[in-house]
Amino acid sequence: MSKLAFLFLIPVIISITGLIPQSARWLPKFSAILMIFQLPLVFGICSPVFSGVEVGSGDFVMDGIGAAFTIITTIIAAAALIQGSMTLPAERLADEHKMSDRHFCLFYTLAGLFICTMYAVPLTKHLGYMWILIEGTTLLSAPLIDYHRSKSSLEATWKYLILCSVGIAFALFGTLLIFASQHNTGAANSLVISQMLENAKNMDPRLLRLGFVFCLLGYGTKSGIFPLHNWLPDAHSEAPSAVSALLSGALLNCALVAVWRLSQLVTAAGQGEIVRQLLIPAGGITVIAASLMLISQHDLKRMLAYSSVEHTGLLTIAIGIGSGQLFMLHAFNHSIVKAALFLMAGNLLYTNGTKTINKLSGLLKSKPVWGILLAAAAFAIAGSPPFGTFISEWLLLKNIFSAGETFAALCVLIGLTITFIAISTHTGRVIFGKAQEPKRSAPVLKWAFVPMILIIVSFIAGISVNPSVMNLLTYLAKR
Amino acid sequence: MNLSQIDFLAAAAAATAVMMCGITGIQTQFRFLALQTALFSGICLLEGFSSHGQHMAQFIILAAVVLIVKAAGIPLFLMWAANKMSIIRDKGNTASPPVTLIMAFGAIAAGYFLIPQFAVYSAGNPVSAGMAVALLFIGMIFMVTRRLAISQVTGFLIIENGIFLYGLTQAKGMPHLVEMAVVFEALIAVLIAGLVILRINRNFEHIDVTQMRGLRH
Known part of the structure; x- marks a missing residue:
């Protein structure tokens, strides 16, 4: 049996356990503990790829891109399920129409299978299976x-x-x-x-x-x-919010990996021109359009969703210029920070009972730890130093200019500027101002732990990118 | 241009899609959908015969699966769901059925003119490629111009049929495992969509997608 099969073991266990309605009381914590074990397991399975050995055989083989996206999916899934183990049972208790055990456990069955499919997408080398x-x-x-x-x-x-x-x-x-x-x-x-x-x-x-x-x-x-x-x-x-983190941090990447694989095939067939002609303008227009739509948002989670559209645009451009290393680097940086933001938004939705930005003001006064974390994550997603997103956006912009794509470079420059202003303004309204009376209480430090770890990872990614890391990513992209 | 038997069945399938555009009765639409899909089952068998026995067994199995799952199972499930919600007619949204009918004829013409772009001449049956593209257009027209969520599923199935037709007649040698998986994915998608529609009907007391505007910020 291929080593790759072990990737699916823990998500499958979570899925099967979800079929037992009696597990509703302990399943969230059980799945969180399992996902903590999944992290070293996945790193172990992926490690041979970093030294040039492909893992797996037949139609499912882990190459450099496959390893990178498997690691990203694992980190996001672990973060979502660990945070979910705290927030989902609390939400369930607070719900007036108490959710049945069966419905609650079904969530875990589907989440486990969803994670399995997201693992398999970057591993398959068969276009039919990919679809x-x-x-x-x-x-x-x-x-x-x-x-x-x-x-x-x-x-x-x-x-x-x-x-x-x-x-x-x-x-x-x-x-x-x-x-x-x-x-x-x-x-x-x-x-x-x-x-x-x-x-x-x-x-x-x-x-x-x-x-x-x-x-x-x-x-x-x-x-x-x-x-x-x-x-x-x-x-x-x-x-x-745990699902939003999975959708934004892992699922969007899966579809983009498919675009990457196809772009490599089309380029190898001597039709690279169409890849550039389609992907670079599409990415540029996506960045501009998403940044403009960000301005008029009143809902915190919708704002984060439009920010994901913007980052999809950036990733599309990275694929368009054929830079696998920047595609991986920016996907990693975006996924980590976006998951942190969605999980923070989930915390706020629980305590304040709303996602409307105007009704979430004064976070720095009411919960300073959450306020500081949200500010740091907002700066990170807007592409500010010293976070990883700044480095990947900067390198991407440099590469777009080097590729002679002035239109896309202008779109990215204008889009990133508008995005920075829009996200800073909206998040500023949540952080500052008059503190709102919370509807429910929550353990502030405990619920801030997972987003904090993700933001620290983003910070480390920002300060540790150097030529040797880029060489490793270039090597992985060519594997 | 001489029509082969396969091209003839493909054109007949496209004709059923055009007729569906002019029909407002939900149950009649599903009957036409079943007929359209049954024609693809026939095309499967003809492809099997033309492979001179090489893959005959696989084509017969595929034809049977298409007939049971897509031509019988899915329309029956949709009929049951429509009956359960007492849905009788979809009179259309942006365009009335007669206008949609004319648009569908336009789609057939577009499909015919796009044959040189889409046909794989070495695979034979070039008209089928055009009809497959026409089904894609008609499916989209159907989805955009209808009011009810269940009609959007019908439009999606017409698109799926167009793609299936193209795969069957132009993409020769497509692994049958993938084709089977596509059929079962369609079944699961329709089952999930059907269940969501039933929930929409319970929560909103209608399944009119033009009235679902709660999230339009």
Whole structure:
């Protein structure tokens, strides 16, 4: 059995335990403890990749990109489930219409399976399986968004389900077109990327380009590229905060990994021009559009969701200029900080009973620890030093200029400036001002622990990026 | 252009999609959807015969799965859900059914003109490629112009059928495991969507997506 199978062990145990309604009382803590063990386990499985040895065989192989995104998914999933072990039972106790044990445990069953599919996406080298797994993430996460079973969460779930399913259907059409483009290579048609790369030069450029366009439409919908992002602010803001962290910190990356894999194939087939022509402007426009939409937000979680759209734009540009190392670095930095922010937003939603920015004021007075953490995380997501996002955004901007993409560079510069102002203003309204009377009390230090660790990780990522780290990332991107 | 048997069935499937655009009765729409999908089952069998026995067994299994799951199971489930919610008609939203019908004819014409862009000539049956693209357009038109959530699922299934048609007739050699998985994913997606629609009906007392505006900030 491949070592990769051990990646899925703990999420599967969580899923199976969730099938037992009697486990509702101890399942949150049990899953949190298991996810703590998952961290060293995943690092252990991924470590051979850093020394140049691929893990796994057949259609599921862990390369550099696969290892990086497996680690990111693990950190985000661990953070979400550890924080969830504190907030979800508290929310359940405070809920007037007490959620049944069955419903509560179902959350863990689906969350475990959702994590499994997110692990499998960056590992597969088979375009068909990749599509099936990404569609699987949609079907498994839709009920998680509807966890609260409110009217608004139901509406968000519907939008998510229908838009992403149609989007992913286009990705399937694109996959078929890419498969069909091998008709004149002389070899048997295949969906395995390594086999396709061998015959890439002989692929039919007409069908390959069309296939890439449809795949971009499909996976772009899933990752939230403008104007296909419509589902994202609703789903991310209505889901429980642990799920929002998973959606924003891990799921968006999965769809972008699919775009990365396809862009490598299309470039190898000598059609790299279409990758640049589509991805760089799409990313630039996404950054600008998201930053403009950030200005008018009144809801803390929606603001964070639009910030995710902006970072999707940045990651799309990184893929467009063919920089695998910056794609990994920025995905890591964004995921860590965004998860911290969503988990903090969840804490505030619990104590204040609202996500409306105006009704959350005076956090620094009422809960100074949360206030300082939120300020640090907001600075980090807005791309300020000394956090990791600053370094990756700076390097990205430098690379966009070096690639001669002036339009995209201008979009990024303007977008990042607007974003910084918008996020600072909105978060400032939460941190400063008159302290609001909390609706519920919560253990401030205990609930701040996970976001604090994530912000420290972002800080360490910011100060430790040096040429040798970049060389390692470049090496991993080429593996 | 001479039509092969497969092209003929593909064109017939596209014709059923056009007719669906002009129909307001939900149950009739599902019957046409079932007919359309059953035609794909026929195409599966014809593809099996044309493979000269090489993959005959696999094509027969695929045809049976399509017939049972997509042509019978999914429409029956949707009929049950519509009955449960007492949904009889969807009169459309932005465009009335006659206008949608004309748009669907336009989609067929667009599909025909796009044959050179999408067809794999070595695979034969180029008209099927055009009809597959037409089904994609018609599915989107259906989704955009209908009012009810259940009709959006129908539109999604028309799109899925278009993609399935393309895979069957143009992407020769597609692993059957992947095709089967796609069929079952569609089934699970429809089941989840159906359950969500039933919950929407309970919570909102309607399934009119144009009235679901709670999250439009």
